[in-house]
Amino acid sequence: MTAIAIVGAGLIGRSWAVVFARAGLSVRVWDADPAVLEHLPDDIAAMISDAGADPAIANHVTAFPTLAKALDGAEWVQENGPEKLEVKRALFADLDRLAGPEAILASSSSALMPSAWSEGLAGARRCLVAHPVNPPHLVPIVELCPSPRTAPEVMDRAEGLFRRVEQVPARLNREIEGFVLNRLQAVLLAESLRLVSEGVISVEGLDDTVRHGLGRRWAFMGPLETILLNAPGGVPDYMRRYGSMLAALTDGSARGEAFTEDAGRIVAEAFPGTDIRNRQDWRDRELAALDRHLRSRIERNN
Amino acid sequence: MTAIAIVGAGLIGRSWAVVFARAGLSVRVWDADPAVLEHLPDDIAAMISDAGADPAIANHVTAFPTLAKALDGAEWVQENGPEKLEVKRALFADLDRLAGPEAILASSSSALMPSAWSEGLAGARRCLVAHPVNPPHLVPIVELCPSPRTAPEVMDRAEGLFRRVEQVPARLNREIEGFVLNRLQAVLLAESLRLVSEGVISVEGLDDTVRHGLGRRWAFMGPLETILLNAPGGVPDYMRRYGSMLAALTDGSARGEAFTEDAGRIVAEAFPGTDIRNRQDWRDRELAALDRHLRSRIERNN
Numbered sequence: 001m002t003a004i005a006i007v008g009a010g011l012i013g014r015s016w017a018v019v020f021a022r023a024g025l026s027v028r029v030w031d032a033d034p035a036v037l038e039h040l041p042d043d044i045a046a047m048i049s050d051a052g053a054d055p056a057i058a059n060h061v062t063a064f065p066t067l068a069k070a071l072d073g074a075e076w077v078q079e080n081g082p083e084k085l086e087v088k089r090a091l092f093a094d095l096d097r098l099a100g101p102e103a104i105l106a107s108s109s110s111a112l113m114p115s116a117w118s119e120g121l122a123g124a125r126r127c128l129v130a131h132p133v134n135p136p137h138l139v140p141i142v143e144l145c146p147s148p149r150t151a152p153e154v155m156d157r158a159e160g161l162f163r164r165v166e167q168v169p170a171r172l173n174r175e176i177e178g179f180v181l182n183r184l185q186a187v188l189l190a191e192s193l194r195l196v197s198e199g200v201i202s203v204e205g206l207d208d209t210v211r212h213g214l215g216r217r218w219a220f221m222g223p224l225e226t227i228l229l230n231a232p233g234g235v236p237d238y239m240r241r242y243g244s245m246l247a248a249l250t251d252g253s254a255r256g257e258a259f260t261e262d263a264g265r266i267v268a269e270a271f272p273g274t275d276i277r278n279r280q281d282w283r284d285r286e287l288a289a290l291d292r293h294l295r296s297r298i299e300r301n302n
Numbered sequence: 303m304t305a306i307a308i309v310g311a312g313l314i315g316r317s318w319a320v321v322f323a324r325a326g327l328s329v330r331v332w333d334a335d336p337a338v339l340e341h342l343p344d345d346i347a348a349m350i351s352d353a354g355a356d357p358a359i360a361n362h363v364t365a366f367p368t369l370a371k372a373l374d375g376a377e378w379v380q381e382n383g384p385e386k387l388e389v390k391r392a393l394f395a396d397l398d399r400l401a402g403p404e405a406i407l408a409s410s411s412s413a414l415m416p417s418a419w420s421e422g423l424a425g426a427r428r429c430l431v432a433h434p435v436n437p438p439h440l441v442p443i444v445e446l447c448p449s450p451r452t453a454p455e456v457m458d459r460a461e462g463l464f465r466r467v468e469q470v471p472a473r474l475n476r477e478i479e480g481f482v483l484n485r486l487q488a489v490l491l492a493e494s495l496r497l498v499s500e501g502v503i504s505v506e507g508l509d510d511t512v513r514h515g516l517g518r519r520w521a522f523m524g525p526l527e528t529i530l531l532n533a534p535g536g537v538p539d540y541m542r543r544y545g546s547m548l549a550a551l552t553d554g555s556a557r558g559e560a561f562t563e564d565a566g567r568i569v570a571e572a573f574p575g576t577d578i579r580n581r582q583d584w585r586d587r588e589l590a591a592l593d594r595h596l597r598s599r600i601e602r603n604n
Contacts, residue, residue: 111547139519141515141518170511172502176502186555188490188525201475201482205473207524207527209483216593217441217585218516218521219518221588247492255549256552267537268530271536289595290522
């Protein structure tokens, strides 16, 4: 049985543990904070219960008191430490020294490029970013980003592992700031913040436009298949019909200047008195329900 | 019973007919092409059947041989003619002359601003754009865009009508090219096309990143509630943590230059041999299933 080491057992680390455990893999968890490890069984059981999954999944997850023990025999290491470059570099130096020679070392980092923290490591070729959307046990995408030194066969094994555990790996061919997901999120957010800041539309109207409009297609097709189907002659036809219109819209679109404190205040004021924790629980229930719906459609169509 | 006139009965017009008819409204349809009117009963019946809706809905839809007859007694006119300014201006001059004094005149146009075609009309105050996503009977959003002359009470009545027929109106406060939906689509498409053109990620990987990642949240929350829930302290906390990172990503993002013929070719080549019509039918089945899923969750949470 493949063994996975989870290094750092906050919310993301625990969610990763559930991803690998529910696929039947052996999950070995370490965290620098002994209190986190002590609460791990309860926290994992609660996460599994909230997701409506089989409680027996928890039997695949074991906490270890030292990093070396958690890494023992692990073929894959999923690191979820702080997003600070010096901390990450030191931690990966330890991982590279302690992990078995065949182990792959992956970071969940969203902000730090893999070259930045793997540079100079003897095992840089086995290092990559495997960036999830939170929480990964409810959202399947995993962005795989190599450094210039990551070996292609390491990327192949990474892709294979995530397909095996029923996540969806999206493989980048090279490093880029923000990877793909946050780059796409950023451009849509910039224009959204500008439109509500300038009073073109309310915050609710903006969210409605996405959740009852654009998001309906993007939830099961993505934006490129969407345009394939939006013109009778396919993509070239779409580009001829709409390309210049879309180009003109983007030429005037918002960029970094849209991320102002004022814009943040306008968004915040549209959700008065929201209990964030409570609403996050609601979000996670909806993510779980949507994932079940979408998986059932894929099965139906196959 | 409220009567609705549908002017132009191509795919969008027929889908609008189903929206209003299934809410129990009386739908009066005219098209400049007699053959379209002749096939209307069969085409409407097929659309209702494909959507899994009640066949009796078709009884609310009637074809009329002249524009004047279709408009007789209509309180709302939904126009779906060609996206050509001179055609639209001439058609709205007719509508303004022939429709009853209380009727609201709405265009489904995505490309023409309401001021452009309503300027100079005696009834400019009752004109607006009500822009759907296709097909509106499967995607609830309707963008309501006024011209500077549109009366606020006309916008209020428009919003009320669409809520009554269980669509989701998103009300713009003023005209802007592309309205909101296509502006957001355009910025995300520009960056998507750039990333696949530069070989950062495959077309499939790009679509996967949205449909198995970003789109999972946007399908039920929208992008602004998404950021509200992505930091423990809410939006101001989110802006402090991630604002400068997102701003930097957008400052380097693609714009109009990304909509090239080459980018279109790369996307097209990722879907070899796709039967567009067949795949559009698949899309519409998935949109219907997703709409049922999302409506069932709203009922459950209320």
